[in-house]
Amino acid sequence: MPSLGGLLKKRRTKDSQTLASELPVSSEPNHSTVPDSHSHDSSEGASMQPAGSSQEPPQQSNNAASINNLINTPANASEAHGSAHHSNAGQAHAQQAHQQQPLKQERTTKGKYSQEDFLLQRTLGTGSFGRVHLVQSKHNHRFYAMKVLKKAQVVKMKQIEHTNDERRMLNRVRHPFLVTLWGTWQDSRNLYMVMDFVEGGELFSLLRKSQRFPNPVAKFYAAEVTLALEYLHSHQIIYRDLKPENLLLDRHGHLKITDFGFAKDVPDITWTLCGTPDYLAPEVVSSKGYNKSVDWWSLGILIFEMLCGFTPFWDSGSPVKIYENILRGKVKYPPYLHDDAVDLLSRLITADLTKRLGNLHGGPEDVKNHAWFAEVTWDRLARKDIDAPYIPPIRGGQGDASQYDKYPEETEHYGIEGEDAYGHLFPDF
Numbered sequence: 340m341p342s343l344g345g346l347l348k349k350r351r352t353k354d355s356q357t358l359a360s361e362l363p364v365s366s367e368p369n370h371s372t373v374p375d376s377h378s379h380d381s382s383e384g385a386s387m388q389p390a391g392s393s394q395e396p397p398q399q400s401n402n403a404a405s406i407n408n409l410i411n412t413p414a415n416a417s418e419a420h421g422s423a424h425h426s427n428a429g430q431a432h433a434q435q436a437h438q439q440q441p442l443k444q445e446r447t448t449k450g451k452y453s454q455e456d457f458l459l460q461r462t463l464g465t466g467s468f469g470r471v472h473l474v475q476s477k478h479n480h481r482f483y484a485m486k487v488l489k490k491a492q493v494v495k496m497k498q499i500e501h502t503n504d505e506r507r508m509l510n511r512v513r514h515p516f517l518v519t520l521w522g523t524w525q526d527s528r529n530l531y532m533v534m535d536f537v538e539g540g541e542l543f544s545l546l547r548k549s550q551r552f553p554n555p556v557a558k559f560y561a562a563e564v565t566l567a568l569e570y571l572h573s574h575q576i577i578y579r580d581l582k583p584e585n586l587l588l589d590r591h592g593h594l595k596i597t598d599f600g601f602a603k604d605v606p607d608i609t610w611t612l613c614g615t616p617d618y619l620a621p622e623v624v625s626s627k628g629y630n631k632s633v634d635w636w637s638l639g640i641l642i643f644e645m646l647c648g649f650t651p652f653w654d655s656g657s658p659v660k661i662y663e664n665i666l667r668g669k670v671k672y673p674p675y676l677h678d679d680a681v682d683l684l685s686r687l688i689t690a691d692l693t694k695r696l697g698n699l700h701g702g703p704e705d706v707k708n709h710a711w712f713a714e715v716t717w718d719r720l721a722r723k724d725i726d727a728p729y730i731p732p733i734r735g736g737q738g739d740a741s742q743y744d745k746y747p748e749e750t751e752h753y754g755i756e757g758e759d760a761y762g763h764l765f766p767d768f
């Protein structure tokens with residue numbers, strides 16, 4: 340059993356460096372809120388629509404409940420609600436619905452927004468190349484998340500292509516479980532991306548506070564991720580950075596995948612070594628060509644981590660040790676795991692690409708039809724018509740960032756004009 344000291348507190352970065360400014364996840368108990376079923380995403384318009392800007396009043400809190408109590412409460416789990424039912428007809432519908440979901444028309448945003456359009460607020464998170472701020476539009480007064488990437492840092496870390504890909508991929512996708520990009524621009528030092536503000540915080544924080552999720556809770560999040568992967572793969576996009584840090588919760592408790600920094604348009608195979616060590620598939624580690632199959636491997640790691648509280652190949656030493664464990668491929672399944680879960684995990688976390696679920700002839704349907712997902716009504720899930728197991732306690736209305744850890748703020752001013760050595764490398768921003 341690995342020692343979980345570091346893993347419990349630290350977010351894992353793409354390059355495995357720990358963030359100097361990172362604060363440990365708060366150990367304060369969180370508070371439950373009244374679950375709101377039948378929630379609908381208000382951020383899916385083609386124009387600048389409310390992103391995290393619901394006009395609902397703050398939700399009621401229940402000061403007695405810790406997150407762990409809350410998500411272990413059967414009444415809050417989708418299975419215990421009886422709201423997730425197996426339905427083959429539903430699966431067929433969901434499949435159709437996904438194939439019908441169009442890629443977004445490329446939005447022409449260049450020159451449309453600038454720093455002047457937004458009031459800068461607190462930092463929501465930091466990453467390898469910059470940080471993400473909460474911002475408020477001066478025009479519609481709604482709240483957004485603004486990702487700021489330092490050009491010099493992006494260039495130094497040889498991430499020019501990935502950064503351009505991130506913008507391009509995010510601009511193309513439109514799905515209830517993927518974050519929406521509204522605009523990008525650049526100044527002499529930084530690149531800026533304005534997205535939905537997803538108010539409920541990271542699944543990472545919820546998981547660390549809860550230690551591990553009960554089977555139905557893990558199943559709910561895994562099912563939403565499965566639909567998002569199905570959508571991306573049907574548009575030839577591999578995501579390549581699945582992990583709880585990149586899964587955000589909206590105010591109703593549904594997932595939104597953020598951080599498309601490694602997403603790639605890949606009709607067949609690619610070779611780049613990227614991702615987060617714990618989550619890398621063996622074909623990535625061993626520098627073989629790979630394809631969408633890597634996301635199904637990562638889904639297995641994600642489900643394992645949600646059910647167990649740690650990743651199967653984790654090592655406190657170094658990424659190299661983790662890579663060795665991945666190549667050795669030995670997974671110890673704790674006895675408390677449900678048999679169906681172990682069966683699914685062993686079919687996802689397999690180095691044999693001819694056996695890995697999601698990568699076979701049946702594609703994502705093989706994953707969706709697995710016994711572990713038997714209760715899931717996929718078409719209802721795709722409509723967000725299944726109650727989420729945990730409703731983030733967002734009491735402050737719009738712009739409430741209380742679900743995010745606090746970070747030391749950036750002192751550098753944004754919007755500075757001047758010499759720009761790298762601007763030509765990012766022509767789409």
Ligand SMILES: Nc1ncnc2c1ncn2[C@@H]1O[C@H](COP(=O)(O)OP(=O)(O)OP(=O)(O)O)[C@@H](O)[C@H]1O
Nearest residue numbers: 352463464465466467468471484535536537597598
């Ligand atoms: N749309 C959003 N709404 C709210 N918070 C967000 C949003 N996007 C990102 N964040 C917060 O900012 C953090 C960093 O964002 P992101 O992962 O995109 O940056 P990154 O530089 O690519 O990070 P990394 O190098 O760790 O992958 C996220 O983990 C999350 O806490």
